[in-house]
Amino acid sequence: MVKEIESETNPLLTPWKAGRFQLAHRVVLAPLTRCRALGTVPQPAAIEYYSQRATKGGLMITEATCIAPEGHGYPETPGIYTQEQINAWKPIVEAVHAKGAMFILQLWHVGRASHSDYQPNGQLPVSSSPIPPSGKIYTPKGLKDYEVPRALEETEIPKVVDQYRRGARNALEAGFDGVEIHGANGYLIDQFLKSSVNHRKDKYGGPIENRVRFALEITQAVVDEVGADRVGIRLSPFGGFLDAEDEHPYALNTHLLEELNKLGIAYVHFIEPRAIHSMGVASPHAEFNFQRVDQNLDVFRRAFHGAFIAAGGHSRASGIAAINANHCDAIAYGRPYLANPDLVKRFEIDAPLNKYDRSTFYTQDQKVGYTDYPFLSEAQAGKAA
Numbered sequence: 001m002v003k004e005i006e007s008e009t010n011p012l013l014t015p016w017k018a019g020r021f022q023l024a025h026r027v028v029l030a031p032l033t034r035c036r037a038l039g040t041v042p043q044p045a046a047i048e049y050y051s052q053r054a055t056k057g058g059l060m061i062t063e064a065t066c067i068a069p070e071g072h073g074y075p076e077t078p079g080i081y082t083q084e085q086i087n088a089w090k091p092i093v094e095a096v097h098a099k100g101a102m103f104i105l106q107l108w109h110v111g112r113a114s115h116s117d118y119q120p121n122g123q124l125p126v127s128s129s130p131i132p133p134s135g136k137i138y139t140p141k142g143l144k145d146y147e148v149p150r151a152l153e154e155t156e157i158p159k160v161v162d163q164y165r166r167g168a169r170n171a172l173e174a175g176f177d178g179v180e181i182h183g184a185n186g187y188l189i190d191q192f193l194k195s196s197v198n199h200r201k202d203k204y205g206g207p208i209e210n211r212v213r214f215a216l217e218i219t220q221a222v223v224d225e226v227g228a229d230r231v232g233i234r235l236s237p238f239g240g241f242l243d244a245e246d247e248h249p250y251a252l253n254t255h256l257l258e259e260l261n262k263l264g265i266a267y268v269h270f271i272e273p274r275a276i277h278s279m280g281v282a283s284p285h286a287e288f289n290f291q292r293v294d295q296n297l298d299v300f301r302r303a304f305h306g307a308f309i310a311a312g313g314h315s316r317a318s319g320i321a322a323i324n325a326n327h328c329d330a331i332a333y334g335r336p337y338l339a340n341p342d343l344v345k346r347f348e349i350d351a352p353l354n355k356y357d358r359s360t361f362y363t364q365d366q367k368v369g370y371t372d373y374p375f376l377s378e379a380q381a382g383k384a385a
């Protein structure tokens with residue numbers, strides 16, 4: 001049985017609301033790719049992995065989940081576009097619901113962060129413009145250079161928008177409570193948003209009003225399909241992952257938020273500027289202080305009318321400070337939650353955390369580094385309390 005979490009003093013453990021979701025605490029499971037969905041199908045071990053992290057009234061976001069075969073670019077990542085995938089998600093969602101948590105599926109298309117080795121019929125990956133990211137990619141056939149992607153034709157864009165819409169519908173069929181559109185970290189939507197990647201000359205490129213069009217068409221389609229109060233979007237205005245950068249992050253994202261306000265979505269989920277390397281190379285937790293960075297999410301917090309989740313490099317202490325300062329409504333924790341299935345309990349009693357093991361983040365092992373991070377023993381829990 002999960003103990004009901006109550007605290008009058010810890011602001012992380014107070015109720016909040018995002019769209020239709022009434023939540024009991026503000027410790028959100030961040031989306032975490034784990035590369036354990038063999039052949040794009042979530043495996044039974046995910047039932048244990050996610051239910052270990054589920055708490056009564058908690059909000060959890062899945063690993064990024066591809067909306068179409070063209071959307072994959074990492075080994076063994078799950079999809080939400082076949083009946084087999086939908087059916088495989090069902091028992092995972094049921095186990096999370098049995099613990100009383102809300103479960104959101106993150107909708108993903110990597111765009112140019114792929115390779116023809118991942119693509120149906122060995123075709124080129126797609127993007128906003130024919131510009132590859134720098135660096136190399138792990139493909140099923142080994143480490144390779146990124147290829148020059150094919151720019152999506154204007155006439156193809158409705159099909160991709162529809163893939164997001166169908167992904168959202170399939171997520172609800174699998175039992176999920178809502179969806180988060182992955183607009184962050186240099187993937188397809190970010191490739192349209194940011195000027196370093198998007199060099200298009202049509203109505204999807206150029207001025208900010210055009211570069212946000214793809215994100216907004218997708219959000220509108222998803223809202224039409226499942227209802228605005230079940231929809232969130234993740235954004236990384238200051239991130240440079242996969243070379244996706246913009247000279248005017250404040251102008252770009254405040255405009256986007258003004259438009260998202262009109263759609264009335266449940267929440268936005270912003271990555272902190274310090275977490276510039278989304279895969280966690282930077283941002284040592286102990287030093288993170290959201291109030292001291294020169295770039296700050298507060299402008300976006302004020303611009304958006306719905307709930308606001310912040311993520312990246314947060315500790316228990318910085319999370320408490322962030323909630324107290326009204327920096328955000330909730331904190332999404334990635335690596336700390338990955339390594340501490342009972343993170344919420346540990347935050348409640350201020351217990352020490354397990355350290356995460358980076359070497360097992362992305363392996364295919366269905367247990368090691370996945371479901372075997374230890375819970376606090378009763379003795380430890382008693383000592384810390």
Ligand SMILES: Cc1cc2nc3c(=O)[nH]c(=O)nc-3n(C[C@H](O)[C@H](O)[C@H](O)COP(=O)(O)O)c2cc1C
Nearest residue numbers: 030031032033063064279280312313333334335361
């Ligand atoms: C193993 C791993 C996998 C990740 N996968 C995703 C993902 O699927 N989708 C996403 O939006 N962010 C992903 N991220 C970024 C995290 O959601 C989060 O923003 C990042 O870890 C910083 O937060 P933290 O300091 O609390 O870990 C991933 C990060 C890690 C470490």
